[in-house]
Amino acid sequence: MRPKGMADDRDTTFVEYVAAHMVQLRxxxxxxxxxxxxxxxxxxxxLTEVYVRWDRIREAGSLDAYxxxxxxxxxxxxxxxxxxxxxxxxxxPDRAAPEAGDPAARLDLRSALARLPAxxxxxxxxxxxCDQSVEQTAEALGCAPGTVKSQTSLGLAAMRRLLTQTEKT
Amino acid sequence: MSDSDLSTLMRAxxxxxxxSTVDLTHVMRAGRRCRRWRVVRSAAGAGVTLMAIAVGxxxxxxxxxxxxxxxxxxxxxxxxxxxxxxxxxxxxxxLVGMWTVNGRTGQSRPVRLRLDWMQLVLVHDCGxxxxxxxxxxxxxxxxxxxxxxxxxxxxxxxxxxxxLTPDWLAAVTAFRIVSGRPVLLDARGRVVVRLTARxxxxxxxxxxxxxxxxxxAFRRANPTPAPLPAGLVPATPASLVGRWLSxxxxxxxxxxxxxxxxxxxxxxxxxxxxxxxxxxxAGPDGxxxxxxxxxxxxxxxxxxxxxxxxxxxxxxxxxxxILVMLATNGIELGRLRxxxx
Numbered sequence: 001m002r003p004k005g006m007a008d009d010r011d012t013t014f015v016e017y018v019a020a021h022m023v024q025l026r027x028x029x030x031x032x033x034x035x036x037x038x039x040x041x042x043x044x045x046x047l048t049e050v051y052v053r054w055d056r057i058r059e060a061g062s063l064d065a066y067x068x069x070x071x072x073x074x075x076x077x078x079x080x081x082x083x084x085x086x087x088x089x090x091x092x093p094d095r096a097a098p099e100a101g102d103p104a105a106r107l108d109l110r111s112a113l114a115r116l117p118a119x120x121x122x123x124x125x126x127x128x129x130c131d132q133s134v135e136q137t138a139e140a141l142g143c144a145p146g147t148v149k150s151q152t153s154l155g156l157a158a159m160r161r162l163l164t165q166t167e168k169t
Numbered sequence: 170m171s172d173s174d175l176s177t178l179m180r181a182x183x184x185x186x187x188x189s190t191v192d193l194t195h196v197m198r199a200g201r202r203c204r205r206w207r208v209v210r211s212a213a214g215a216g217v218t219l220m221a222i223a224v225g226x227x228x229x230x231x232x233x234x235x236x237x238x239x240x241x242x243x244x245x246x247x248x249x250x251x252x253x254x255x256x257x258x259x260x261x262x263x264l265v266g267m268w269t270v271n272g273r274t275g276q277s278r279p280v281r282l283r284l285d286w287m288q289l290v291l292v293h294d295c296g297x298x299x300x301x302x303x304x305x306x307x308x309x310x311x312x313x314x315x316x317x318x319x320x321x322x323x324x325x326x327x328x329x330x331x332x333l334t335p336d337w338l339a340a341v342t343a344f345r346i347v348s349g350r351p352v353l354l355d356a357r358g359r360v361v362v363r364l365t366a367r368x369x370x371x372x373x374x375x376x377x378x379x380x381x382x383x384x385x386a387f388r389r390a391n392p393t394p395a396p397l398p399a400g401l402v403p404a405t406p407a408s409l410v411g412r413w414l415s416x417x418x419x420x421x422x423x424x425x426x427x428x429x430x431x432x433x434x435x436x437x438x439x440x441x442x443x444x445x446x447x448x449x450x451a452g453p454d455g456x457x458x459x460x461x462x463x464x465x466x467x468x469x470x471x472x473x474x475x476x477x478x479x480x481x482x483x484x485x486x487x488x489x490x491i492l493v494m495l496a497t498n499g500i501e502l503g504r505l506r507x508x509x510x
Contacts, residue, residue: 014197018193022189022191023186026191027183027186031182031183040191043191044192044196047196048196051196109182124175127172128179129176129180129183159175
């Protein structure tokens with residue numbers, strides 16, 4: 001049986017870490033999902049997974065990289081099992097209030113990101129939002145650095161094309 | 170667009186996040202529960218490994234979520250139990266409500282069941298499930314769970330099995346109102362569970378929240394099906410079981426559009442590109458009720474959508490050996506032929 005003091009310390013360090021990183025985690029999840037509510041769900045599930053292994057992870061160091069990797073993997077898994085989220089509703093839920101800022105520009109980026117394959121989107125978010133190197137991104141995704149390079153190149157080209165198309169229309 | 174442009178766009182896009190809905194208390198509670206399960210699983214795994222070594226066997230385990238939906242059982246098509254049809258008319262709208270489920274549900278705490286005018290929501294040990302249900306004045310009832318919010322090991326196991334519908338709910342094919350209280354029955358007329366009323370507004374986030382309005386909506390959405398047109402022979406439950414194919418002859422051989430009706434009351438349809446899974450029951454006079462959700466995006470394909478229309482069937486009959494499916498208003502949904510062999 002784990003002594004109570006250790007469990008308390010475990011929870012305290014976990015809460016402290018999450019409080020300091022929550023905003024960035026939510027932003028990353030949002031860019032992956034394109035939806036704040038789904039992004040929050042993703043963060044919640046990733047954090048649950050991290051909490052279960054918290055003792056080992058914090059001892060091993062590189063917490064940020066680990067949590068980002070969990071987040072990205074859960075996102076990719078979700079996309080593979082999209083059928084599991086099929087939800088039949090009797091009525092359309094209330095619509096959200098209009099967003100602040102330039103809605104057109106927001107929509108452009110969001111819709112362009114949404115049209116990329118999941119792994120390509122994850123590569124772009126990790127590289128250009130989380131400022132991760134090619135090697136760090138490869139480690140998070142569990143692939144070769146060469147794959148990250150090619151996915152980055154393909155993703156950027158696709159984004160360029162999609163955003164230019166939107167500007168023309 | 171340069172790399173830095175993309176970074177700038179991403180930062181601008183996320184500059185103003187709405188209030189967080191991440192619940193850290195829930196995270197830690199679920200995490201603790203999961204840790205306990207890991208201990209149990211590890212101990213069980215060790216026991217299994219020792220046994221495997223003892224008998225010289227090797228035990229393999231698979232990852233979660235990898236099992237496809239189990240195949241619908243269509244062979245041999247000999248027995249399928251019709252629902253226990255009520256002698257006196259029952260009001261299916263009386264089922265609309267929020268209920269405590271009393272009976273052998275396999276859950277440690279009482280299951281709560283909300284039947285909206287079209288959707289159902291189940292709140293049980295491992296979280297929330299939602300699905301569809303159908304009922305008619307003859308006392309026929311069919312329901313399934315099509316989506317779940319996973320929160321524990323038991324939900325995870327259900328997900329691995331592919332069919333989310335709990336066993337007790339899958340067994341229900343009829344209902345009765347006894348002394349004002351709904352009772353759900355199996356095909357032999359045995360009580361599966363009894364329902365006790367709870368406040369309808371209990372689940373605030375599930376529209377609509379008005380009991381009378383929801384019952385009225387149910388009645389509007391479920392009128393009495395039009396009778397079978399003259400010349401059609403009413404389909405019986407046993408005769409429907411099996412595999413049915415598109416009557417079109419101009420389709421590619423690779424993936425034939427088909428409808429499979431299982432004797433276990435599950436059904437599966439494929440238009441050549443998309444699938445629907447659900448549950449079905451059939452009663453007298455060709456009455457059929459089905460639940461079903463499209464589990465893939467409807468995309469254009471060289472196929473035939475007729476099998477998918479079984480989700481909207483209200484009556485079925487035969488024109489010779491061709492199955493004719495009809496909607497509630499009597500409009501023909503499509504025709505299918507029985508697969509040979």
